[in-house]
């Protein structure tokens with residue numbers, strides 16, 4: 001019933017890293033071959049935590065530059081920033097009224113980000129998952145490539161879609177949309193790098209906000225920095241195993257093998273077939289080579305694009321115009337269905 005359509009987003013909140021690339025952006029690029037895709041710089045999500053306006057503005061361009069540098073083609077797909085398409089916020093309000101307090105209360109990301117001082121978290125941070133549901137469903141997108149950390153938010157998106165379809169079943173049918181207006185969107189959490197871990201601590205995910213710069217490889221890092229960070233990455237004293245089972249209780253080794261696999265479009269088993277028995281000093285040297293080969297051209301292209309902000313703004317403006325047409329169709333229908 002629903003045409004296959006891919007949507008995903010990245011927040012412009014600093015330090016785009018290898019986890020964002022392997023878990024999300026690299027997969028966005030691949031999806032373009034088989035699907036119509038909409039990729040969004042989710043700037044309204046960013047301000048759920050205060051952002052310096054000038055820095056936010058720069059980061060919006062930087063994430064866009066990363067999309068383009070990685071190989072997303074804005075002439076064939078849609079690349080834009082969320083705040084330029086007001087239907088996201090409009091639909092989010094409807095979804096705030098569909099979702100239940102209990103659903104939002106269960107979100108582990110809110111608990112992590114709000115920390116102990118929950119009384120002092122923004123209402124927007126609490127409402128974040130309903131805006132995310134709106135981002136996706138305002139295009140009635142069917143597939144969302146994301147990292148593992150977004151699984152729970154995608155479940156909430158499906159719950160919101162289902163409850164809207166149920167609560168307004170009669171009106172949806174009367175307006176000619178059959179028995180469901182919104183699709184039950186599927187998360188695409190696949191490949192060896194759905195959860196890239198910190199290089200300093202195998203129990204924490206690689207994240208933009210980790211205070212240790214050595215915990216992550218940033219997309220803007222130069223070759224020497226990448227090499228240093230990989231050489232300093234935490235490991236254990238054993239050589240690499242030759243089977244993936246041997247990685248189970250070795251999170252740091254498992255993470256480096258997963259990163260190698262994802263960077264070379266291989267599986268961990270393939271990496272261990274070639275490197276099983278190797279010491280980390282040797283394996284890390286190979287990992288530096290593949291990481292630099294893959295990431296340096298992207299960093300270079302990002303620098304080139306960032307030198308011409310006018311071009312990036314044009315891409316975002318054109319993408320937003322295309323997105324607005326689609327979002328307005330959905331929002332017009334939602335208003336009819338709800339009775340506005």
Ligand code: ADP
Pocket residue numbers: 009010011012019020021022023024145146147148149150193194195196197205206207208
């Ligand atoms: P972050 O989680 O770094 O603040 P976002 O929330 O903007 O960044 O996430 C952008 C995309 O990157 C999402 O699809 C998210 O699941 C993915 N992602 C973030 N961190 C990682 C990671 N360590 N490993 C794999 N994917 C990740």
Ligand code: NA
Pocket residue numbers: 149150
């Ligand atoms: Na995230």
